[in-house]
Each structure stands twice: as C-alpha cells, then as structure tokens.
Amino acid sequence: MKTFIRCGRLYDSATDAVLTDQTLVLEGERIVHAGPASEGPQPEPGETVVDYGRYLVMPGLSDMHTHLSYGQARSEEEVDLYGSLEYRAIRAVSAGHRMLRAGYTALMDPACAGLTIPALRDAVFTGLMEGPRITAAGRAITSRQGLYDYFPSWVGCPPVSTGELVTSLPEAIETIRRQTKDGVDVIKLAMDGIQGGNSGGLYAAFTQDETTAMVREAKRIGRRVVVHARGAEGALYAARAGVDIIYHASRISDEAIRAAAGEGCSICPSLLLLTNNIQYARPDDPSYDWWPNVQRRELTDASDALRRAYDAKVPFLVGSETGFAITPYGEWSTRELVLMARFLDIPAEKVMRMTLHDNRRLLRGGREFDALSAGKFADFVVFDGDPFARIEDIEDKHRFIDVWKGGRKVTLPHLPPEMPRHPNEDSQGYWNRLYSRETVAGAPSLSAETLxxxxxxxxPTTRGAA
Incomplete structure (x- = not known):
C-alpha cells in the first residue's frame, strides 16, 4: 500500500529550489516517486492521501552536535559522575524523543558516557525504540590536563565519565582500536588543553605528531575523526592532520584555515551554548560571575575567525551542542541556524541547506536520507513558514506541523514539559556562600525562641550535682 503526500511546496536539495504542486509517494520506509502529481502513480482504492497543500515539506532537520547522554546537565559532575550508565541510556531515549518531536530525524552525538549512545543508535535502527537516526562516538579521548580530564588526578576520569584519559600514544592507538571494535561511528579527540599564554588562549592537549598518528590510525580502520578545538593550536593540529570535523574553531588561525580548506575538514561552530549563556544565565547560577564574560569574548573572536574560514571555502556544518541545562533537548536546537546567519552573515538558504543536506555527508548512512527523491528514506518535516527567506521562522516550534520518519508520521508518548530528574543526578552541594558573622549580620533569620x-x-543541670 502506498501513501501519497500532497505538498504545497517541496524543497529539492538537488537544485536548492522550492518547488510547487509536488507529490511524494511512499511505500514502506522509502519514497518511490517525487515530482508533479500528474507524472507519478495515482492512488488506488484504500491507499492513503495526506494533503499538506498549505505547507512546506522539506527533509528532516539534522544536528551534528547533540549529547543525548548528558541529561541537560547543570555541572560537569552531572555529566561525568552522577547516574549509572544504565540510567543514562534509558534517559537518552527521552532525549531522542524530544529531538525527534522538534523535527530532527538525524543527528550526531560526538561524545557520550560509555557506549550508551551507540546502544541507543542500534535500538533505534532495529526498531526497538523510536528516535532520530544516530551517528555515535563513544567516550572522547583526552590527555592529562585536556578537556574531559576535569577532576584532580586522584579522581581521574571514572569509567562513567564522557572522557577517556590516555597517557601515551600507544595507549591512544589501543583506545581507538577498542572503540572501533565496540562499534562507534566516529572517534572524538579533545584537542583543547589548559589555558595558556599563546594567542589562541589554549594549549593543544596533544602534540602535532600525536594528533596526526591518532587520525591516521582511525582512518586506516575506517572511522571518521571529530575534535573539540576552541583554541588556535588545537584547531591547527587537527586541520593539519585532516580530521573530518572541528567543533567550535572559535579562534582558528589563518594557517589552520588554509590547512582545513586543503584537507577538506569541516567546521561545526556550535554557537548556541555561548549565546544562550551570555543572554540567559542568571545571577544565582554558580558560573555567572565569570563564564558569560569569557564566552562573550569567545563569541566576538569566533564571529571574525569563522567568517574568514567560511570565505575561504572551508565546509561548514550545523550543530547546536544540545544536552546541557542551558541548551535542553528539543527546545533551542533550531536557534543555532539563526545564530549562524546572524553572527557569521551566512545567507539563510545556505544555513538551511546545511541542516537539510550538507550534514548528511558525514552521518551514518546519510546518502540514504539526504534528499526527498525516489529510493531515499521518507524522512521529512511539514512546516508552516519560509525559513529560506526568513531564517527566524525555523525557531518557532509551533510552525512544525508534522514529522515523518521512515514513511510513518511520528507519534510519541506524552512528554512532560521538562525531563524529570532523579535525585542522584544532582551534585550534593549544601551552600552557595560562606556564612560568617558579617554575612549573616542584618539578614533575616529565625529568632532563638522560634528555632x-x-x-x-x-x-538545666548543675555541674557537680549528686
């Protein structure tokens, strides 16, 4: 039995055009015809016709930077210490539901706890769970003092953390081979190290020789490599080594831009966390006194550096760094597209093409859902608006009419407005300040009698009484 989707407008990624009077004909999970209704099969008795004549039909959105296992964490301890791997895997199912409901039919998760997200990927693939099509990394590989090695040496990187600490190149190579055996799609390297005096603000966590060797080995055994690199040095080493994606690249140098362009590296800026924290963080947030100011400086640098990279024809991808408390699942992801247009001055239609087509280039099986054409998976969203002309339309959740994946309209269980939290997810902080006598002087308090x-x-007893 076929399903006929009547489209008021249809985005054609082959021509970058929005076509009118088009019909998609679905059979099973896939599209068997896309084009004018008069040129394709006609409905037989009993076959379904869905009329979206008032709306735009376009491929499902994709996001290259979503952390499904993070649980909308409020601290690094919540990301790396609290919650068992089993609980995080189950919680990630709800995160995937929220992303799918928001129009994201495919995503990359570039670092997770254990193998939680490769497991979720497989559960979605086999039909055990509903969710986006997932491309998954495992734990991010880091060095001593690198990103993900957050805690004192006597704590290290526990097995439940999202980082995997390596202390030598042979250990790094062995880790890459083990993760590959365990089924990750991509290897994640944490390229930023400690704060330094160099012009990019951060020393690289690995040397050039180490980076090149790790990338070479990962690619030799068939895995893509993605890196976190906000600083100039880490971005340079990664670009020279020919990684597939540099996340952030906020202070990428001209030398690194040339290397990225020459090696075919893509950049995924992920501006959402920066801008949301600058704009919405509140005075009672523990990091309020310092982090938004640091991020404001980074956003200023990134707006210039990333535009230079874009002008140099470095390929760009779009990913939102969803998964933290400031970037909750399904809430803000589409804002990343608006921010790229606003801060990097990239035309709306180019940004839209990134999420509808270009991202698929590096997603698992992406060629099977990179267009709405015959033979492709029937993954699409129905949208009331024109984000190609007004990129701000894509931020309005109410404009998403329906989401289809694999030839079926997505129906999900009721999701509460906020993801419920288990008490064990919270760090056990007690106070936000030191309560000296000066601090409490004049502050409201209970009287001794009330207490x-x-x-x-x-x-009362008398000392020495018999």
Whole structure:
C-alpha cells in the first residue's frame, strides 16, 4: 500500500529550489516517486492521501552536535559522575524523543558516557525504540590536563565519565582500536588543553605528531575523526592532520584555515551554548560571575575567525551542542541556524541547506536520507513558514506541523514539559556562600525562641550535682 503526500511546496536539495504542486509517494520506509502529481502513480482504492497543500515539506532537520547522554546537565559532575550508565541510556531515549518531536530525524552525538549512545543508535535502527537516526562516538579521548580530564588526578576520569584519559600514544592507538571494535561511528579527540599564554588562549592537549598518528590510525580502520578545538593550536593540529570535523574553531588561525580548506575538514561552530549563556544565565547560577564574560569574548573572536574560514571555502556544518541545562533537548536546537546567519552573515538558504543536506555527508548512512527523491528514506518535516527567506521562522516550534520518519508520521508518548530528574543526578552541594558573622549580620533569620519551638524542654543541670 502506498501513501501519497500532497505538498504545497517541496524543497529539492538537488537544485536548492522550492518547488510547487509536488507529490511524494511512499511505500514502506522509502519514497518511490517525487515530482508533479500528474507524472507519478495515482492512488488506488484504500491507499492513503495526506494533503499538506498549505505547507512546506522539506527533509528532516539534522544536528551534528547533540549529547543525548548528558541529561541537560547543570555541572560537569552531572555529566561525568552522577547516574549509572544504565540510567543514562534509558534517559537518552527521552532525549531522542524530544529531538525527534522538534523535527530532527538525524543527528550526531560526538561524545557520550560509555557506549550508551551507540546502544541507543542500534535500538533505534532495529526498531526497538523510536528516535532520530544516530551517528555515535563513544567516550572522547583526552590527555592529562585536556578537556574531559576535569577532576584532580586522584579522581581521574571514572569509567562513567564522557572522557577517556590516555597517557601515551600507544595507549591512544589501543583506545581507538577498542572503540572501533565496540562499534562507534566516529572517534572524538579533545584537542583543547589548559589555558595558556599563546594567542589562541589554549594549549593543544596533544602534540602535532600525536594528533596526526591518532587520525591516521582511525582512518586506516575506517572511522571518521571529530575534535573539540576552541583554541588556535588545537584547531591547527587537527586541520593539519585532516580530521573530518572541528567543533567550535572559535579562534582558528589563518594557517589552520588554509590547512582545513586543503584537507577538506569541516567546521561545526556550535554557537548556541555561548549565546544562550551570555543572554540567559542568571545571577544565582554558580558560573555567572565569570563564564558569560569569557564566552562573550569567545563569541566576538569566533564571529571574525569563522567568517574568514567560511570565505575561504572551508565546509561548514550545523550543530547546536544540545544536552546541557542551558541548551535542553528539543527546545533551542533550531536557534543555532539563526545564530549562524546572524553572527557569521551566512545567507539563510545556505544555513538551511546545511541542516537539510550538507550534514548528511558525514552521518551514518546519510546518502540514504539526504534528499526527498525516489529510493531515499521518507524522512521529512511539514512546516508552516519560509525559513529560506526568513531564517527566524525555523525557531518557532509551533510552525512544525508534522514529522515523518521512515514513511510513518511520528507519534510519541506524552512528554512532560521538562525531563524529570532523579535525585542522584544532582551534585550534593549544601551552600552557595560562606556564612560568617558579617554575612549573616542584618539578614533575616529565625529568632532563638522560634528555632526552639516544638523541641522538648529540658531542665538545666548543675555541674557537680549528686
């Protein structure tokens, strides 16, 4: 039995055109015809016709930077210490539902706890779970003092953390081979190290020789390599080594831009976390006094450096760094497209093409869902608006009419407005300040009499009484 989708407008990624009076004909999970209704099969009795004549039909959105296992964390401890791997895997199912409901039919998760997201990927693939099509990394490979090696040496990177600490090149190579055996799609390297005095603000976590050797080995055994690199040195080493994606690249140098262009590296800026924290963080947030100011400086640098990279024809991808408390699942992801247009001055239609087509180039099986054409998976969204002309339309969740994946309209269980939290997910902080006598002087407090209300009364004793 076929399903006929009547489209008021249809985005054609082959021509970058929005076509009118088009019909998609679906059979099973795939499209068997895309084009004018008069040129394709006609409905037989009993076959379904869905009329979206008022709307735009376009491929499902894709995001290259979503952390499904992070659980909308409020601290690094929540990302790396609290919650068992089993609980995080189950929680990630709800995260995937929220992303799918928001129009994301495919995504890359570039670092997770254990193998939680490769497991979710496989559960979605086999039909055990509903969710986006997932391309998954495992734990991010880091060095001593690198990103993900957050905690004191006597704590290290526990097995439940999202980082995997390596202390030598042979250990790094062995880790890449083991992760590959365990089924990851991509290898993630944490290229930023400690804060330094160099012009890019951060020393690289690995040397050039180490980076090149790790990338060479990962690619030899068939895995893509993605890196976190906000600093200039890490981005340079990664670009020279020919990685597939540099996340952030906020302070990428001209030398690194030339290397990225020459090696075919893509950049995924991920501006959402920066801008949301600058714009929406509140004074009672623990990092309020310092982090938004640091991010404001980074956003200023990134707006210039990334535009230079774009002008140099370095390929760009779009990914939102969804998964933290400031970037919750399904809430803000589409804002990343608006930010790329606003801060990097990239035309709306180019940004839209990134999420609808270009991202698929590096997604698992991406060629099977990179267009709405015959033979492709029937993954699409129905949208009330024109984000190609007004990129801000894509931020409005109410404009998403329906989401289809694999030839079926997505129907999900009721999702509460906020993901419920288990008490074990929270760090066990007690106070936000030191309560000296000066601190409490003049502050509202309970009187001694009120404090003792309800307590049993005791008779005073006399020292030395018989």
């Amino acid at each position: 003792l209300e309800g307590l049993p009364k005791r008779n």
